[in-house]
Amino acid sequence: MPELPEVETVRRELVTWLPGRRIVSAARVEAPAGPKYHALERAAGQRIEAVDRRGKFLLLPLSRGDELVIHLGMTGVIAQERPANHLRVMVELSGPKPRRLYFRDPRRFGRFLVVPRGDYRILPTLAAMGPEPLGRDFTLEDFATRLERQAPIKSLIMSQRPVAGVGNIYCDEALWRARIHPLTQARKLSRARVAALRQAIVDVLEASLAAQGTTFSDYRTVGGESGDYLSQLDAYGHAGEPCKRCGARLRRIVVGQRSSHYCPKCQRR
């Protein structure tokens, strides 16, 4: 679930208390060893120097040249209280309370691992990630170049390569705002439509960030609160309901194994 607004909300909470602390221990709990928790034990003894974000990845540079990488997957939640179940990682910290950080992740699609700083060879999506949508590098020129591919625009955006951090909800929302059908071939979009999509992505992410994201079921802030953007969604989850612009009945189709919600009248192929 968590997309850029949700992950950024979590980052803003973590950055208020984690930097400067030393990791006393970091260990898997109720989870098999594997690449999702790669080299986690290396975090022990290192100080957390910052809490950064790239797309949906949280990046915590550590003092001995490593980097703690956290991805929430679909159901990952970071908390200061021990969860009742599905606890995957527990981190002990130096300093004042709270001295523990818990990673709960029922579906185990998330990751919590350590790599040499900036070495993303085992994280191909992160390595090939497009620019941050709320940063200066997300230019029309660059975006248009990255859309010169033969794939449905929905699938291409979801790949994280044209732009970082946009997932299923905000992709549908942005396409609805820009009036682009999810199956439109990316390379066939006019420059004007590419510009409209770029702006729609920026607008919807900023609006959601202001509401601390969207909570369907699992996502929570570190403080345990829900995001409030759910009620402002125009397309995602509204199949069968009238389009707020034209009144036509919104549809749900599957694109790249992911559900896509759109208006058949405003968003023509």
Added chain:
DNA sequence: ATAAGCCCCTGTGGGC
């Protein structure tokens, strides 16, 4: 190199 499909997991809700 690129694009499409399958897979990993657990939980929940609807239909019968």
Added chain:
DNA sequence: TGCCCACAGGGGCTTA
């Protein structure tokens, strides 16, 4: 009540 199927904010791997 119970069973089965569909579906869920993601991304990596394999296949052509």
